[in-house]
Amino acid sequence: MPLLVFPIGMLAGTFHDADPARHHHEIRLGAKVHECSDHELAAWAFAHGPPEGAEPPWTGAALVRHMAGVGIPDPEPIVAGLQGRGLLAELAPGSDDATAFARAHRVVPSMHGLGNSADEPWLYSIGLLDHEVVRVDRPVFELWAWSGTEPDLWHACESFATGEVAAGGTEPEVTEPTRVLAGFLGTLHGLLGVQAAYLDTIGPAPTNGRRDG
Amino acid sequence: MAEPWLFPVGHYLGPFFPGQDTDLGGHRVRLGQEIVSLSAATEFPAWALAHGLPGSARTGRWTRNSVEAALRDQSGADPGDAVAALQRDGALVEVGAGATDPVVFARRYRFRALLVGLGASRERPDRFHIGLTGQPLATVDDVTFEFWEWAPLHANVWDAWQAAGAVETLLGGADPVVDEALDRLQTLLAAGCGYLDLATSM
Numbered sequence: 001m002p003l004l005v006f007p008i009g010m011l012a013g014t015f016h017d018a019d020p021a022r023h024h025h026e027i028r029l030g031a032k033v034h035e036c037s038d039h040e041l042a043a044w045a046f047a048h049g050p051p052e053g054a055e056p057p058w059t060g061a062a063l064v065r066h067m068a069g070v071g072i073p074d075p076e077p078i079v080a081g082l083q084g085r086g087l088l089a090e091l092a093p094g095s096d097d098a099t100a101f102a103r104a105h106r107v108v109p110s111m112h113g114l115g116n117s118a119d120e121p122w123l124y125s126i127g128l129l130d131h132e133v134v135r136v137d138r139p140v141f142e143l144w145a146w147s148g149t150e151p152d153l154w155h156a157c158e159s160f161a162t163g164e165v166a167a168g169g170t171e172p173e174v175t176e177p178t179r180v181l182a183g184f185l186g187t188l189h190g191l192l193g194v195q196a197a198y199l200d201t202i203g204p205a206p207t208n209g210r211r212d213g
Numbered sequence: 214m215a216e217p218w219l220f221p222v223g224h225y226l227g228p229f230f231p232g233q234d235t236d237l238g239g240h241r242v243r244l245g246q247e248i249v250s251l252s253a254a255t256e257f258p259a260w261a262l263a264h265g266l267p268g269s270a271r272t273g274r275w276t277r278n279s280v281e282a283a284l285r286d287q288s289g290a291d292p293g294d295a296v297a298a299l300q301r302d303g304a305l306v307e308v309g310a311g312a313t314d315p316v317v318f319a320r321r322y323r324f325r326a327l328l329v330g331l332g333a334s335r336e337r338p339d340r341f342h343i344g345l346t347g348q349p350l351a352t353v354d355d356v357t358f359e360f361w362e363w364a365p366l367h368a369n370v371w372d373a374w375q376a377a378g379a380v381e382t383l384l385g386g387a388d389p390v391v392d393e394a395l396d397r398l399q400t401l402l403a404a405g406c407g408y409l410d411l412a413t414s415m
Contacts, residue, residue: 045346118235129261
C-alpha cells in the first residue's frame with residue numbers, strides 16, 4: 001500500500017505585518033499556530049488531494065513532483081519541514097502507523113451535511129446549506145458526521161464498527177475498525193480537498209494564540 | 214425588558230430518506246450524541262431561520278419573534294408551536310431575561326467552527342474573513358475571529374469567550390459585554406461559520 005500524504009491543521013488565513021511590510025500564513029495545529037511561507041502554504045494546500053487530472057495515489061513523492069511542476073524550487077525540504085512540524089503526514093492505510101496516526105488525530109467536519117435523496121438513498125451530500133460540494137457513501141458520511149464527537153479518529157472508527165455490528169452488519173469493511181479506518185483514509189482526500197473537513201491533533205487545552213514559527 | 218436571544222443548537226446533517234423511493238423521514242440534526250429529526254413543514258424552517266437571515270444587513274438580536282415573523286414572511290406558514298417544540302427537543306434555546314441565563318447557556322454549550330479562516334487584507338488588517346479558499350463568506354472583528362479560531366478547542370462557550378477576552382468583565386455584571394458576546398455568536402451562526410453543540414467535558 002502506498003504512503004498517502006495528508007495535511008493536518010486548520011487554515012486561519014493570510015496576515016500582513018506593517019513594519020517590515022511582509023505577509024505570512026497561519027495554520028492552527030492543535031493548540032499551536034504555525035506561521036508558513038508562500039511555498040510552505042502551497043505544499044500544505046496541494047497535500048489536500050490530487051489536482052485535477054493527476055492519478056492517485058496522492059503520495060509525498062507525487063506532491064513533490066507536482067510542486068516542482070508548478071515551479072516551486074527545491075520542494076523536497078519544504079515537504080520534509082512540514083512533516084517535521086506535524087503539518088503533513090505520510091501513512092499507508094491498513095498499517096500500524098495508520099492506526100497510531102488515527103489515535104493521535106481527529107477529523108473535524110467543517111461543513112453541513114445535506115442528507116440523502118429518495119433516488120439514491122445510499123449517497124449523502126456535504127456542503128454549504130445551499131450548495132453541495134461532495135457526495136459520499138453512508139460509512140464515510142457517518143464517520144464524518146460523528147467524528148467531531150469522538151476523542152480521536154480511531155475511536156470514531158471503533159464506534160462506527162460497533163454500531164454496524166449492533167445493526168447486524170457482517171462485512172469486515174464496516175465491522176472491523178482497522179478496515180473501517182483504511183477505507184476512510186482511502187477517501188479522505190475527497191473530503192479534505194473540498195474543505196469539508198480537516199485533520200487536527202489531539203492535545204492539551206489551548207492557550208489562544210500560541211505561536212510556533 | 215429586551216426580548217431574549219434565540220439560538221439554534223446542533224449540526225445539520227440534512228434530509229433523511231430511509232430507503233429508495235420512500236417519503237422524507239425528516240431533517241436530521243446531531244445534538245451531542247443524539248439525532249433530532251425535524252419535520253419538514255414547520256420545525257426545519259423554524260430551526261433554519263433561527264440561524265438568522267444570511268446576507269441580510271440585520272442588526273441587533275435575533276429572537277423568537279424575529280423567527281416567527283420571518284417564517285410567516287417566507288413561507289406563509291403559521292409558526293404554531295414549532296419554536297416551543299424545538300425548545301423542548303433542545304434544538305433551540307432562548308437566552309436572556311426570563312429565559313436561560315447567559316452564563317448558564319455559555320457553560321452548557323460549545324461552539325464548533327465551520328469553514329476556514331482567510332485572514333485579513335493589508336488594507337484592512339482589523340477585519341477578518343471566514344469562508345472557503347478564495348470565497349469569503351463572512352467578515353468579522355478580531356475578537357469574533359479569535360473566538361471562531363479557538364472555540365473548537367474549548368469545552369464550552371464560556372471558556373472560549375474568556376480565552377478570547379470577550380467576557381473579561383462579565384463576572385462584574387457588565388451587561389453590554391454579555392450582549393456583545395451573544396451578538397457576535399449570532400453573527401457567526403447567521404453566516405454559517407459554526408454551530409452550537411452540547412458542551413463536553415475535556
